[in-house]
Amino acid sequence: MVEQAGSRTLTASRPDARATQVTRARYARIAAVYDAMETFAEGRYRPWREHLWELVNQVLPPGGRLLEVGVGTGKNMSFWPPASGVTAIDLTPGMLKRARRRAERLGRQAQLDLGDVQALPHPDDTFDVAAATFVFCSVPDPVLGFRELRRVVRPGGAVVLMEHVRSDNPAIGRVMDLLNPLVVRVMGANINRQTVTNIGKAGLLLERVEDLGAGGIFKLVLARVPEGD
Numbered sequence: 001m002v003e004q005a006g007s008r009t010l011t012a013s014r015p016d017a018r019a020t021q022v023t024r025a026r027y028a029r030i031a032a033v034y035d036a037m038e039t040f041a042e043g044r045y046r047p048w049r050e051h052l053w054e055l056v057n058q059v060l061p062p063g064g065r066l067l068e069v070g071v072g073t074g075k076n077m078s079f080w081p082p083a084s085g086v087t088a089i090d091l092t093p094g095m096l097k098r099a100r101r102r103a104e105r106l107g108r109q110a111q112l113d114l115g116d117v118q119a120l121p122h123p124d125d126t127f128d129v130a131a132a133t134f135v136f137c138s139v140p141d142p143v144l145g146f147r148e149l150r151r152v153v154r155p156g157g158a159v160v161l162m163e164h165v166r167s168d169n170p171a172i173g174r175v176m177d178l179l180n181p182l183v184v185r186v187m188g189a190n191i192n193r194q195t196v197t198n199i200g201k202a203g204l205l206l207e208r209v210e211d212l213g214a215g216g217i218f219k220l221v222l223a224r225v226p227e228g229d
Helices: 017-037 039-059 093-106 142-152 170-187 195-201
Strands: 002-005 008-011 065-069 085-090 111-114 127-133 153-164 205-213 218-224
Touching: 017 039, 017 093, 017 170, 039 127, 039 153, 039 205, 039 218, 065 142, 085 093, 093 111, 127 142, 142 153, 142 195, 153 195, 195 205, 195 218
Parallel strands: 065 085, 065 127, 085 111, 127 153
Antiparallel strands: 002 008, 153 218, 205 218
16 A cells, blocks of 8 residues: 655655554653663763764755754753754653753754654655654664655755664673663663664665674664655
8 A cells, every 4th residue: 555745755654653552652761861760871972973964964955954863851952063953852741841841041042842753744855954863763664764764855865864773792682681671661672673684674775884882782874765766
């Protein structure tokens, strides 16, 4: 079954409403303490964030249109390109409330909206680049989310991601599988996602996959929307 969306013909698929609500509820529960929970980890993540946004700046045309998915509390805002139009979405009102406060403190102008990457409200080809950091570990249907990015980013545009993924080491991978149910319940994030594979399943073209650390568990990914879309 297919449906026409703008100028694109897309496979019809809808998010699992119950799974999405469970994810929203988990992050609503921890929104007030989320930054505190990640204080230690953020010392490692911050240089990686800087690296990711350097890459965004390389692929974003001057004055280009940028979408950040899963803005959370706004940890990436200080790295946003200053001269581009930024739209940022998050699934959880509590997270978005904190992101708006951070934007005000930093003096950043952006459109900050509630939104689900599995069902984006934007028309086809709205953005030049989409970016996300540690988001697709939490999206209930990550392939559907990547298909939506493929739809709203123009052909030839870029999707730039920083994600943690299941280890290729068999022993570590099995441990991650065993721990995943507990981690999801406490933190909301899956630690055993095959994110690079999921990007390809969505029809995005992998251009660059860079290991950031921890034996390949953390990845920087640059993918492109096919020119023929």
